[in-house]
Amino acid sequence: MNSTPTGTARFLPERVRAADTAHLWHPYAAVPGAERPYVVTGAGGTRLSLWSEEGTYHVVDGMSSWWSAIHGYRHPVLDAAVRGQVDSYSHVMFGGLTHGPAAELAETLVALTPEPLEHVFLADSGSVSVEVAMKMCLQYHRSTGSPGRRRFLTWRGGYHGDTFHAMSVCDPSGGMHSLWGDVLPAQVHAPEPPAGFDTEPDPLYVDAFERLAAEHAGELAAIIVEPVVQGAGGMRFHHPGYLRELRRIADAYGLLLVFDEIATGFGRTGELFAADHAGVAPDVMCLGKALTGGYLTLAATLCTGRVARGIAGGEVPVLAHGPTFMGNPLACATALASVELLTRGDWRGDVARIEAGLREGLAPAERLPGVREVRVLGAVGVVELEAPVRMGEATRAAVEAGVWLRPFRDHVYAMPPYVCGPEDVAVIAAGMVAAARASLGEGPR
Numbered sequence: 485m486n487s488t489p490t491g492t493a494r495f496l497p498e499r500v501r502a503a504d505t506a507h508l509w510h511p512y513a514a515v516p517g518a519e520r521p522y523v524v525t526g527a528g529g530t531r532l533s534l535w536s537e538e539g540t541y542h543v544v545d546g547m548s549s550w551w552s553a554i555h556g557y558r559h560p561v562l563d564a565a566v567r568g569q570v571d572s573y574s575h576v577m578f579g580g581l582t583h584g585p586a587a588e589l590a591e592t593l594v595a596l597t598p599e600p601l602e603h604v605f606l607a608d609s610g611s612v613s614v615e616v617a618m619k620m621c622l623q624y625h626r627s628t629g630s631p632g633r634r635r636f637l638t639w640r641g642g643y644h645g646d647t648f649h650a651m652s653v654c655d656p657s658g659g660m661h662s663l664w665g666d667v668l669p670a671q672v673h674a675p676e677p678p679a680g681f682d683t684e685p686d687p688l689y690v691d692a693f694e695r696l697a698a699e700h701a702g703e704l705a706a707i708i709v710e711p712v713v714q715g716a717g718g719m720r721f722h723h724p725g726y727l728r729e730l731r732r733i734a735d736a737y738g739l740l741l742v743f744d745e746i747a748t749g750f751g752r753t754g755e756l757f758a759a760d761h762a763g764v765a766p767d768v769m770c771l772g773k774a775l776t777g778g779y780l781t782l783a784a785t786l787c788t789g790r791v792a793r794g795i796a797g798g799e800v801p802v803l804a805h806g807p808t809f810m811g812n813p814l815a816c817a818t819a820l821a822s823v824e825l826l827t828r829g830d831w832r833g834d835v836a837r838i839e840a841g842l843r844e845g846l847a848p849a850e851r852l853p854g855v856r857e858v859r860v861l862g863a864v865g866v867v868e869l870e871a872p873v874r875m876g877e878a879t880r881a882a883v884e885a886g887v888w889l890r891p892f893r894d895h896v897y898a899m900p901p902y903v904c905g906p907e908d909v910a911v912i913a914a915g916m917v918a919a920a921r922a923s924l925g926e927g928p929r
């Protein structure tokens with residue numbers, strides 16, 4: 485799948501640079517930005533072609549475009565799915581209309597996700613699917629006679645998106661809260677559970693979490709967490725046993741349980757969904773990112789029949805949400821193709837191979853002074869430093885080593901496309917080690 489990347493002659497890199505600098509916002513950035521982003525001139529298989537004033541680079545993508553491009557770039561099956569749908573219809577409104585790609589996708593997602601999840605809301609981004617999940621929970625309680633249950637219980641260190649309700653359940657020590665604390669809805673933030681996929685649940689932690697749930701029970705609508713892997717909030721792993729405790733606590737105090745599987749869904753942690761590590765079913769589940777194999781923007785909020793019936797029985801029996809691009813046929817057709825490609829292939833073997841390759845390739849980082857921890861789970865590898873990553877140095881070192889990485893805070897991390905072969909994974913791991921060294925002020929070795 486390492487086809488040669490192609491570019492588009494129209495978009496000359498120098499002109500892209502000028503227009504970008506003049507006009508474009510980038511994620512979490514200022515305009516005009518101090519950072520000069522690499523210009524993408526092509527992508528194919530596991531590779532990206534990048535241009536900067538210093539040169540052109542053909543790099544292995546260690547980021548899957550933020551957890552999404554699990555099948556790599558320009559995959560013939562996904563390309564064909566997009567083209568095929570363009571030949572039928574690209575977009576139609578979803579109010580009063582429905583179509584094959586959305587209906588079949590819903591059926592497929594319900595079949596793959598934990599048993600009681602039955603209904604699917606097709607949102608247009610992960611953050612919106614979290615808003616919808618939170619709205620579902622609030623509306624459920626309103627409709628079933630508990631309108632006072634308006635708050636959410638989460639644990640610290642999470643990330644759920646950049647819209648306001650999603651921000652309110654992100655880590656309260658992060659930038660979101662320091663900037664917006666005075667306008668965010670006040671939620672209940674428990675401490676983070678002890679980290680480590682293999683670290684058995686701490687009964688003292690579980691007791692403290694339960695006490696918080698009991699104390700606030702009358703005002704809580706739901707518990708919301710990222711299961712097993714906290715992604716953009718700190719790349720921390722947790723024992724799946726905590727999910728079983730959350731299920732028990734939610735049931736004991738009348739709370740709904742929401743799993744945000746936007747980053748972890750579709751095999752990333754070694755199970756199809758992170759909830760599967762624990763055999764636990766949430767009441768509401770958010771999916772996104774890898775849903776379309778990274779081709780188009782689509783997310784989904786699934787809920788149980790109980791939640792849907794609760795909402796339907798209320799004074800306002802409808803879920804008041806309906807984005808213009810809800811159920812976009814191009815995105816749904818591509819998602820369907822991507823999910824089928826994944827589930828018909830050996831994704832479990834691919835992810836296990838990447839996990840083994842990352843473990844082996846990242847071993848040298850464990851011995852670097854200034855490295856706090858190296859951890860790997862499924863197709864996620866993390867080198868956590870003791871100090872914030874020096875972004876410019878780290879990114880440049882990775883690109884020079886032939887890898888695209890986007891470190892954040894204290895973390896150099898990768899979540900490669902599943903189509904990466906052993907050589908690609910070795911290159912990614914070596915690039916991560918080079919990035920960590922560069923950030924720590926060491927020259928290449």
Ligand code: PMP
Nearest residue numbers: 609610611643644645715746747
């Ligand atoms: N939840 C989780 C767990 C995420 O990782 C992200 C994206 N990083 C989001 C929600 C928000 O998704 P989006 O960026 O598509 O709005």
